[in-house]
Amino acid sequence: MKLHPIVLLALLTVACKDKPKPVVTSIPHPTISTDGTRITFPDSLMMSPFTTQPARSGAIRTDFSAPGHVAAMVLRSTENPAERLVLFDExxxxxxxxxxxxxxxxxxxxxxxxxxxxxxxxxxxxxxxxxxxxxxxxxxxxxxxxxxxxxxxxAGFDPEALRKARPNTILVVCEIPENQFGSIRKGLVCRLNFTAFPNERFVGVIDNVNDYVDNTTRQIKLRISVANPDGRLKAGMFAQAEFGVSEGNLMTVSRDAIVTVQGRDYVFIQTGPRAVERRAVELGQQRADRVVVQNGLKENDQVVTANVLQLKGLSFGY
The missing domain is CATH 1.10.287 (Helix Hairpins)
Known part of the structure; x- marks a missing residue:
């Protein structure tokens, strides 16, 4: 049986009235303070991607190496035992x-x-x-x-020190960059590897740090004394000196936690279950994947280390 078009239209109208309309809800957005320093998320789910690590102080150790060579050998003079016979490579x-x-x-x-x-x-x-x-x-x-x-x-030698140097000793001269100078001091123990003896490590002591920086290379010469009782180490041999310097207890954060805007450095701190605060910090030197924080953080601050660029965009508006 065919329905009249007017009757069919009426039935469709009734069917449409009986079907419920979908409810449109707004997407939640984080709340940002006027100056951008504080971000509050509407729920813990939106906050979950921003994982944190506590700021902690710990012993910082700097490890670096520098090439050098045996610049002199010190022997006892047979003619005058009070004097030292010094054999230079130059x-x-x-x-x-x-x-x-x-x-x-x-x-x-x-x-x-x-x-x-x-x-x-x-x-x-x-x-x-x-x-x-x-x-x-x-x-x-x-x-x-x-x-x-x-x-x-x-050339890296103190004449007076040469006259008093211990016999059967070699003197290694190496150069370190100017920016490493603060980590080096007289009396520091280091380890050396000589090309002639690749499988051995020798212990040396820094007994002199030059008083000037080379204007061209920005390097500073060090003199390292190494015991050579059997005379195996010779003037002119090449060496690699390895230094391990303890810099004391310093606070560090992950390099991934740092954002830089207009020359200033910032981190984001979780201050509540759904709240993050932007904090300006003063940074020191980088050590592997950690950066020394000189000012701006306190112990156990919860520093955001993941998805920090998203927080940067929310905080600074881009």
């Missing part, structure tokens, strides 16, 4: 060291001569000219030794 440095030893002898001689001439002058047996000549000779020797000592120091 002949010119040997000349400088020998000249310094000779200047020391000459200075003692000239000082004695000056005193003798002054005494003769006091008794009328020497002229003022002879005194001036003796003074000039002494001044020349003192100037010459300063020049030779400066040359040795530029």
């Amino acid at each position: 002949p010119s440095l040997s000349d400088n060291y020998t000249a310094i030893l000779q200047h020391r002898i000459n200075i003692q001689t000239e000082r004695g001569n000056l005193e003798r001439v002054k005494d003769l002058q006091a008794h009328g047996a020497a002229s003022g000219k002879e005194v001036i000549e003796a003074q000039t000779q002494l001044a020349n020797e003192e100037a010459a030794i300063i020049s030779d000592e400066a040359t040795l120091k530029l």
